[in-house]
Amino acid sequence: MFxxxxxxxSDFLLDTLERRRFPVIDTEYARAAAGGRTxxxxxxxxxxxxxxxxxxxxxxxxxxxxxxxxxxLAETPLPEKIALFKNKAEFRRRIxxxxxxxxxxxxxVPTLLALRPGELPLxxxxxxxxxxxxxxxxxxxxxxxxxxxxxxxxxxxxxxxxLYPREVLDARTFLVEEHIPGPEYAIDAWYDAAGEPVVLGxxxxxxxxxxxVSDRIYTTSAEIVRRNLEPFTALxxxxxxxxxxxxxxxxxEIRRRxxxxxxPVEVNPVRFGGWCTTPxxxxxxxxxxxxxxxxxxxxxxxxxxxxxxxxAACSLVVLDNSTGVPGREIAGFDYDALLGRFSRPLELRRxxxxxxxxxxxxxxxxxxxxxxxLERILRDDLTRYLLPPPAPRE
Numbered sequence: 001m002f003x004x005x006x007x008x009x010s011d012f013l014l015d016t017l018e019r020r021r022f023p024v025i026d027t028e029y030a031r032a033a034a035g036g037r038t039x040x041x042x043x044x045x046x047x048x049x050x051x052x053x054x055x056x057x058x059x060x061x062x063x064x065x066x067x068x069x070x071x072x073l074a075e076t077p078l079p080e081k082i083a084l085f086k087n088k089a090e091f092r093r094r095i096x097x098x099x100x101x102x103x104x105x106x107x108x109v110p111t112l113l114a115l116r117p118g119e120l121p122l123x124x125x126x127x128x129x130x131x132x133x134x135x136x137x138x139x140x141x142x143x144x145x146x147x148x149x150x151x152x153x154x155x156x157x158x159x160x161x162x163l164y165p166r167e168v169l170d171a172r173t174f175l176v177e178e179h180i181p182g183p184e185y186a187i188d189a190w191y192d193a194a195g196e197p198v199v200l201g202x203x204x205x206x207x208x209x210x211x212x213v214s215d216r217i218y219t220t221s222a223e224i225v226r227r228n229l230e231p232f233t234a235l236x237x238x239x240x241x242x243x244x245x246x247x248x249x250x251x252x253e254i255r256r257r258x259x260x261x262x263x264p265v266e267v268n269p270v271r272f273g274g275w276c277t278t279p280x281x282x283x284x285x286x287x288x289x290x291x292x293x294x295x296x297x298x299x300x301x302x303x304x305x306x307x308x309x310x311x312a313a314c315s316l317v318v319l320d321n322s323t324g325v326p327g328r329e330i331a332g333f334d335y336d337a338l339l340g341r342f343s344r345p346l347e348l349r350r351x352x353x354x355x356x357x358x359x360x361x362x363x364x365x366x367x368x369x370x371x372x373x374l375e376r377i378l379r380d381d382l383t384r385y386l387l388p389p390p391a392p393r394e
Contacts, residue, residue, distance in 0.1 A: 001047060002291075003069070004030040005062040007356065010276035010349070012283060013061060014039075016291050023047070027068070048072040057247045059294060061276050063268070078270070081245055085269040086130050088175045095242055099263065104177035112174050113150055117143040123179040130173075137213045139179065180255040180263050186218055187232055187252040188272040188279060190294045191245045197236035198299050200272070200290045201282050202228050203316070205253070208379050214322065217378050218278060219315040220285050222306035229302055235262045249294050251278065277316050277361055284346050284363050285314035313366050314346070315374055319359040322381045327353040332387030338362070341377065343370050359385075 001023045017024055018037040024030055026041035042050070051058055052075055060069075066086070070079045084090055089106040096102070103121055106129060120140075126149055127137040136156055138149040188201040202225050203218040236252065251272050253265040272279040272290055279290040286305050292298065319338075321327055330353060339345050339362075346363040353359045359382065366373055 001025065001042070001051060001058050003027075003047075003058060003060040003065045004033050005060060005065040005068070007062065007064070008275045008351070009033045009061055010280055012280050013276050013291060016289060020292065020295075022291075022295055023050075025068075044072060051078075052076055057295065058270060059249055059291065060270050062274070063271065065270075069270070081243065081248065082269045084243060085250070085267045088127070088266055089129050089173070091264075091267060092175070092177065095239060095264065097242065098238060102178060102263070104175055107174050107176060108172060109153070109174065112176070113153065115146075117146040120146075120176055121178060122146070124176055125179055126174055126176050128173070129175045139211055139213055141179075141211070180257070180265065182256045182258060184253060184255045184265065185224075185228065185232070186273065186278060187236065187254065188249075188282070188290060189236055189252060190249040191236075191240050191247065192297065193246055195240050195244065195246050197233055197240055198293075199229060199233050199236070199302075200288065200293050200300060201278060201285075202232060203278060203281070206374065206378055214320055215318045216320060217315055217317055217374055218273075218281070219313050219374065220281065221311070221313040222309040223311075224313075225302055225306050231262060235264070239264065239267065273316075275361065277318070280347075281314060281316050281363060284365070285309075311368055313371070313374075315364050315366065317362040317364060317374075317377055319351075319362060319382065321353060321357045321359060323383045323386060324381070325383075325386065327355070327357060330354070330386055333359045333382075334385040334387050335360070338382075338385050342366075342373050 002017060003025045004027065006029055014034065014037055016022070017039050021040045023042045024039045025047040026043050030039070030041070051073055056076055056078060058078065066082055069082060073079060084094060089104065092102070092104045105120070107115070112126070123139065123141045125137065125139055138152070140146050140149055184205040184207070186203045186205055187199060189197050189199045191197055201220060203220045204224050205215075206217040206219060207214075208216070232254070235254065249270060249272060251268040251274070255263050255265060257263065268274070282288040282290045286300070286309070288300060293300065333353060335348060335350065339348060342364045344365040346365055348360060348362050350360040351358055364373070
């Protein structure tokens with residue numbers, strides 16, 4: 001069953017729902033999102049009854065739906081499992097047997113603003129205990145960084161809280177945890193009825209520098225999947241045994257330390273990548289429909305999929321507004337010029353940049369010969385694409 005909510009539902013997901021007749025909970029947002037499509041709507045009361053009595057297999061593309069789940073499915077284990085993963089401090093406590101020496105501390109905003117750098121181990125990362133999309137995440141390398149973090153905290157969180165419900169981004173409590181060095185990966189997966197993980201996608205999260213915390217590029221390839229499938233599946237299995245999840249989709253972010261140890265950054269519950277991004281990338285990269293995989297209980301044949309893929313990489317480019325100009329002050333964005341920077345763009349999705357801090361999402365394919373296209377956009381602040389172009393700074 002699917003529970004649709006804002007800010008975005010892709011045409012690919014909606015077309016899948018119409019073609020497969022998967023049940024969709026009948027809400028005002030779902031009706032509006034469907035447009036002219038004929039979806040298999042189920043009244044909320046009937047949907048709640050089915051989810052309580054059947055296997056409870058639910059998917060939502062947006063964590064804005066968490067409130068609905070808490071209200072209508074309180075008699076199921078689902079709200080408790082969601083709360084466990086959404087509260088990053090609680091998640092750290094649950095997996096402590098796997099990482100007994102990992103430092104983290106939960107603090108409220110007044111305490112965080114009053115702390116001094118010497119009271120915490122540096123480097124560290126400061127982030128909302130409940131957060132989304134790298135909002136309010138601050139890497140702190142030294143005392144100067146710590147002071148800057150405290151100065152930025154109030155204004156940044158006020159802006160972020162206007163975008164998402166409290167269930168998605170709760171700025172009342174923060175998590176301070178040790179910095180996890182090493183490359184970062186995102187995994188789309190689901191847990192079956194026995195609690196065993198099934199990996200549907202592995203992406204490497206590219207950063208421009210050690211201090212970069214943006215979501216600009218996620219990329220996948222046969223080499224990335226082959227190298228990581230076995231150890232990542234094993235880690236998800238250990239997490240699953242501690243959290244006891246069943247029939248449960250998740251978007252998991254992890255890092256690999258220099259010694260090879262894998263450490264989870266966070267687990268996002270009841271969905272794959274937000275804004276229908278990484279699940280729809282699976283269609284471009286592998287020909288997989290991740291929504292069908294989860295609902296039908298499909299386990300991808302990664303041996304065959306990676307064999308066919310060759311040396312190409314498929315990437316998601318998140319066009320976050322890094323220009324320094326508030327979206328409401330931007331008249332337009334030159335998407336055509338942006339597309340011209342790539343030899344093989346696959347799909348462009350535009351967003352309302354006056355409302356959300358991003359211009360859209362771009363799916364692209366690159367080869368080893370054209371990988372420089374990713375390196376360039378990774379470091380681009382996107383100012384060159386503003387319409388009209390901003391006046392030169394004096």
